Amino acid sequence: MKILALERELPGATAEKFQPLLKDEARRVWELQQSGVLREVHFDARQHTAVLTLECGTLGEAQRLLSGLPLAAAGLIEFEIIPLAPYDGYARLFARND
Numbered sequence: 001m002k003i004l005a006l007e008r009e010l011p012g013a014t015a016e017k018f019q020p021l022l023k024d025e026a027r028r029v030w031e032l033q034q035s036g037v038l039r040e041v042h043f044d045a046r047q048h049t050a051v052l053t054l055e056c057g058t059l060g061e062a063q064r065l066l067s068g069l070p071l072a073a074a075g076l077i078e079f080e081i082i083p084l085a086p087y088d089g090y091a092r093l094f095a096r097n098d
Contacts, residue, residue: 002039003062005079007050013076024070037065052079059083 032038032054040053056062062081071077 001056001058002084003054003056003059004082004084005050005052005054005062005066006044006082007052007077007079009049009077010075017074017076018071021070021074021076028069032065049077 029038029041033041037054037056038052039055042051043049044051052066054062054065056065059081063079066072066079066081069077072079
């Protein structure tokens with residue numbers, strides 16, 4: 001299952017709280033990417049928050065993996081998890097107009 005995960009900073013999150021965890025966060029993100037679960041990672045250029053594409057068996061698996069990231073485990077961020085489905089709009093091109 002393809003999943004889009006959008007990071008949100010939680011109230012009280014400050015740069016001072018983030019700083020000591022950033023190297024461990026990058027290491028864990030790299031590990032998830034190397035395992036094949038994390039397919040893409042980007043930053044939203046407007047807010048500098050993470051946008052992740054994952055390939056997981058279930059939404060629960062995605063939630064478990066993301067909540068294990070150091071910044072999430074420390075209560076500084078959370079993720080909106082969005083399951084994705086293939087676009088099926090092309091079928092309209094071939095529909096009969098009877």
